[in-house]
Amino acid sequence: MATNEVTPATATDAIRYTLWQLVLYFLRLGAMGFGGPVALVGYMRRDLVEQRGWITEADYKEGLALAQLAPGPMAAQTAIYLGYVHYRILGATLAGIAFVLPSFCMVVVLGWAYSQFGGLSWMQAVFYGVGAAVIGIIAISAHKLTTKCIGKDKLLWAIFLVLASVTVITESEIAWLFLAAGVVTWLWRAPPKRWSGGELAAALPVDMAQTGSFMATLDWSLLTQIGVFFAKAGAFVFGSGLAIVPFLYGGVVxxxxxxxxxxxxxxxxxxxxxxxxxxxxxxxxxxxxxGFPGACVAALATFLPCYLFTIIPAPYFKKYGKLPAIVAFVDGVTAAAVGAITGSVIVIAKRSIVDVPTAVIALLTVAILWRYKKLQEPVVVVSAALIGLILYPLTHP
Known part of the structure; x- marks a missing residue:
């Protein structure tokens, strides 16, 4: 099918970048993008939409909405969708691999060091500073997303506030609320005469749940057990990457x-x-x-579902995404996503800001990034890590 091919030459004048430029961008983001899913999707918008003009605002919003609707890590799914926009399945595949590969290599090296040297005691000191700085980075990204995606629309603001409040209260992201937000906006702006997609949408979760239950009852070797467990984690956990932590704890520990x-x-x-x-x-x-095989199996099993949940519906987003009903639905889901992202800033802050020094680090990060908009986030993260190494022994004797 034509939708599975690399963008044809007839459209090259509409494309301002090559596939390899996009791959290199995601390699760099994967190697230097700190701050978690909220910050990462913010970087993608800043770099690819605002600064480079490679991706349109509409395509970005579609990708963010799809990432929130489908299970799996939001940042990775957004990267995969942005790769799909002009270069279809090949672009989605390479963008996803490029985004994940650098950090995967890093955690494998850290896993080796952890196993060899019996733990990483210095990590608490580093995380003491970095965790607080990350709150500042996320807060700035959430502010930018809010101002750009919500605008002055009262309905979108209402959805934003509801999702932000629910996220803060429940400390989780409730998937059906994203769907509800899209449907409400759709019905308000472009009431449909008919809709025939409900049966498929209702049947899919049931089939997936039955499949997951069947697979969980089988007796597998260790690597296959790892693969099955992490595939379930990737397939059934919605929202940001942080949402997977409680699921992992229940299974792994x-x-x-x-x-x-x-x-x-x-x-x-x-x-x-x-x-x-x-x-x-x-x-x-x-x-x-x-060991290394376990790391490969766990990563592949986690990211494969989110990859499939992105590229399979992507052609329909591209084909029908400009219809008024779809635009309204995407706007509603986007508002819900940004609200949940903003609420997650508060949730994460409650865990990372534990005393006066960490509060000061977070506030300084916000002030510095607000004042120096071109400052690279890795500089802030490294500085916060050094501050943590100095302050943690003093505050935790």
């Missing part, structure tokens, strides 16, 4: 007893102090459980 609590906390800390998607913590966990 409580159910399978692959790691103890300290090892699991260290794994999450590794994901937070390394660039790229937070969900790459699965690579670290996989390494601790079964």
């Amino acid at each position: 409580t159910e399978h007893h692959w790691l103890n609590e300290k090892q699991f906390v260290d794994a999450v800390a590794v994901a937070m102090i390394t660039p790229g998607p937070v969900v790459i913590t699965v690579g670290f966990i996989g390494y601790l459980v079964a």
